[in-house]
Amino acid sequence: MTLTPPDLVRSYASPAEKDxxxxxxxxxxxxxxxxxxxxxxxxxxxxxxxxxxxxxxxPIADEAPAQRLSRWRSVFASQxxxxxxxxxxxxSQGGASVVxxxxxxxxxxxAGRLLATVYDITMDQVTP
Amino acid sequence: xxxxxxxxxxxxxRLADPQVAQAAAEAREELDRREEDYRRTLGQLRxxxxxxxxxxxxxxxxxQAQVSRVENQADLYLSTxxxxxxxxxxxxxxxxxxxxxxxxxxxxxxxxxxxxxxxxRAGRAGQVDVYTAFALVHVDVGGxxxxxxxxxxxxxx
Numbered sequence: 220m221t222l223t224p225p226d227l228v229r230s231y232a233s234p235a236e237k238d239x240x241x242x243x244x245x246x247x248x249x250x251x252x253x254x255x256x257x258x259x260x261x262x263x264x265x266x267x268x269x270x271x272x273x274x275x276x277x278p279i280a281d282e283a284p285a286q287r288l289s290r291w292r293s294v295f296a297s298q299x300x301x302x303x304x305x306x307x308x309x310x311s312q313g314g315a316s317v318v319x320x321x322x323x324x325x326x327x328x329x330a331g332r333l334l335a336t337v338y339d340i341t342m343d344q345v346t347p
Numbered sequence: 348x349x350x351x352x353x354x355x356x357x358x359x360x361r362l363a364d365p366q367v368a369q370a371a372a373e374a375r376e377e378l379d380r381r382e383e384d385y386r387r388t389l390g391q392l393r394x395x396x397x398x399x400x401x402x403x404x405x406x407x408x409x410x411q412a413q414v415s416r417v418e419n420q421a422d423l424y425l426s427t428x429x430x431x432x433x434x435x436x437x438x439x440x441x442x443x444x445x446x447x448x449x450x451x452x453x454x455x456x457x458x459x460x461x462x463x464x465x466x467x468r469a470g471r472a473g474q475v476d477v478y479t480a481f482a483l484v485h486v487d488v489g490g491x492x493x494x495x496x497x498x499x500x501x502x503x504x
Contacts, residue, residue, distance in 0.1 A: 227488075259424045263409065294498045298487040305480035312477055322481035325488050332491050336498060 227324045240327050241315035246347040247330035248306045251299055254337060258292040261285065276339035291337045302329055389418045389431065396435045406434040 231237035257265055262285045265273070273284045282290075292299070305326055309318050318326075331345045338345075393403060400414040407414065407430060417431055429439040441453040 259426050261409065261413065263413075291498065294494060298491065298494065301480070301483040301487050304475060305477070305484050308475045308477050308480040317477050318481065322477075322484065326481065326484050329484055329488050329491065332488075332495070336495055 227328060228321055229324070230320045231323075237320065237323065238315055240323055241318070243347050244306060244323065244327045244330060245310075247327065247334060247345075248302060250347075251330060251333055252303065254288065255292050255299055258285075258288045272338050276337065288337065295333055295336070298329060298333060302326060302333070392432075393418070393435060398435060403431070403434055407431070 231240070254269070257269065262270060262283070270284070273288060276284070276287065305322075309315070315323065331342055334340075334345045335342050393400070400411045400418075404411045404414045414431075417427060425439070425441070432439045442450055443453055444450045
């Protein structure tokens, strides 16, 4: 099985397209950071829109959304830390221009998978 | 040879010794006492500040039931504990103390304050080369299916 999706090796058609993906990565990383932060916060203090999305995500019979979010953060802690570090490293060293196309696509993809998992949606439903 | 005894049989035999039974009972009482002390600590702290659970709940913006839950919870997030202490007008400090007498204060700011943590992380990330950082992302992409499976398995369990 090929674990890396084939479209990750595609080059960007233009700098504008690459920059749009860089912006998407920044947005996704920000949402992931917010979700990770909420994992230690009571549900009552979650922003309404976030709470609504998390409360509809694949509930286990006796697992509250807050417990599920904490479990998600634990299971994917290293992936989120790596992603966070990559985004911060690139941000502090020039942004999209210092990241190769495949690196950027991979990071956008990883962030998307993390969001799809926590929201229990498919990749094409992930926004941003 | 069948000299092997089960763990429970061995335990029963040991507890039949009055001295062992007495020591075990005392150990159990000590554990219960410590647990009770822990459960009382936050409530006593609040009482010493002449605050009710309702007043503290109003400061924290939570229900009285949640304050009660925090006071009776066996394990707490540091962020929760810090909020609780700050709501009483105090500051939470953390120290690591070792059997050899060494002690060190643990800075909570970076552990708990998102702004400080952000600054610190950005500083560290600035020292990591981009190539290495994204190499780890590739590893994560490669292993994501397995990690997700672990997460889903628990969903299904």
